[in-house]
Amino acid sequence: MHPLEAGEPRTIGTYRLLGRLGAGGMGRVYLGRSAGGRTVAVKIVHPHFASDEEFRARFRREVEAARRVGGEWTAPVLDADPEAAVPWVATGYVAGPSLDRALAAHGPLPEASVRAIGAGLARALVAVHGLGLVHRDVKPSNVMLTLDGPRLIDFGIARATDGTASLTSTGVSIGSPGYMSPEQILGKGITGAADVFSLGAVLAFAATGRPPFTGDNSATLLYKVVHEPPELGELPAGDLRDLIAACLAKTAADRPAPEAVAAALAGALGAPGWLPAALVEEASRAAARYTCSSSSRGNAQARAAARRARSG
Structure with missing residues (x-):
């Protein structure tokens, strides 16, 4: 994660931004936190797309489609505002390395x-x-x-x-x-x-x-x-x-x-140990650091998941 630079937003919707996770062809992705403490990934589109009505219509459809996919093997869509001055979408934060x-x-x-x-x-x-x-x-x-x-x-x-x-x-x-x-x-x-x-x-x-x-x-x-x-x-x-x-x-x-x-x-x-130990530790640190970081319950869940990844 990269620190926020001058000129980058500090909040999107109701989410407080903690840092920048990355950027791509359509926009930038930030790590954010809701008022209730949930960690999310907030994607905002590049400003030059915001004035393109065709893009906005497509973005609106894609957000609705992504909502239907769910979150068993994907990052669930939690919130979005396709009508904002700069459209954005928030998904559940996936703790672990790419x-x-x-x-x-x-x-x-x-x-x-x-x-x-x-x-x-x-x-x-x-x-x-x-x-x-x-x-x-x-x-x-x-x-x-x-x-x-x-x-x-x-x-x-x-x-x-x-x-x-x-x-x-x-x-x-x-x-x-x-x-x-x-x-x-x-x-x-x-x-x-x-x-x-x-x-x-x-x-x-x-x-x-x-x-x-x-x-x-x-x-x-x-x-x-x-x-x-x-x-x-x-x-x-x-x-x-x-x-x-x-x-x-x-x-x-x-x-x-x-x-x-x-x-x-x-x-x-x-299968036992489907993820190598080094990656278990890396994913475990990410889960403990960002996911429900203020909650001992969240940390306990991360430790339990780490044990499952090691032993199957």
């Missing part, structure tokens, strides 16, 4: 952890797709590792699968190079299968420490995603590699459904 930061600090994850992450994300996609939505930006920085399992965050560019509004009209890139599906890159129709492709890329990254497609520039990278096979040489042969390869099929119809991925990885989250 997958990309976890690997930067600790290296590739063991197979048990990769399986557990895959199981949790597949279940998240089952819920998302069941509502007719597509996340569109499944990538390591949008996967959080918590004591109770992985969480998929940031539905900022999700929209109904039958939506017609185009984010490119406001200059926002849809998806992230290296994790986008071929059909996203080619501008073809997007279905839930695009998220499955991204899930496969995320799991390959988690297992090896590198994405399955690499390039010196965006053009080369995007060409490889569309035309070349994924680089899975560092993945040992076995059913996990086969599953990841199936998710990375070039043709959407050839990829497994999220339900099939979840079934193939069933039981992974219940």
Whole structure:
């Protein structure tokens, strides 16, 4: 978390901002706290989007869609104001490192952890797709590792699968190079299968420490995603590699459904020690520091979750 700088807001709605968590193509994300003491993540859009009525309408729809997703494997939407001078949305704060930061600090994850992450994300996609939505930006920085399992965050560019509004009209890139599906890159129709492709890329990254497609520039990278096979040489042969390869099929119809991925990885989250000890400690510190930090009950819950993550 970064301290607030001069010119940044100190409050959004009824939430007091504690620091800046990050920034992206659509806006900035802050750590905040409600009047009742609940820790939240508050996302505000960039001011230049606020005057775009098409963007506001899309943001309004996306907030309502995200409310319906729930919070079992995602960050639940708690509050929002699409009509504010600068629209914002508050979600439950997910205590733990993102997958990309976890690997930067600790290296590739063991197979048990990769399986557990895959199981949790597949279940998240089952819920998302069941509502007719597509996340569109499944990538390591949008996967959080918590004591109770992985969480998929940031539905900022999700929209109904039958939506017609185009984010490119406001200059926002849809998806992230290296994790986008071929059909996203080619501008073809997007279905839930695009998220499955991204899930496969995320799991390959988690297992090896590198994405399955690499390039010196965006053009080369995007060409490889569309035309070349994924680089899975560092993945040992076995059913996990086969599953990841199936998710990375070039043709959407050839990829497994999220339900099939979840079934193939069933039981992974219940396995003892699904999260490495170093990451358990990191997630535990985050939970104790930010989640219900004024409550001894909150700290007790964090300790109990840490024990479950260690022992299964």
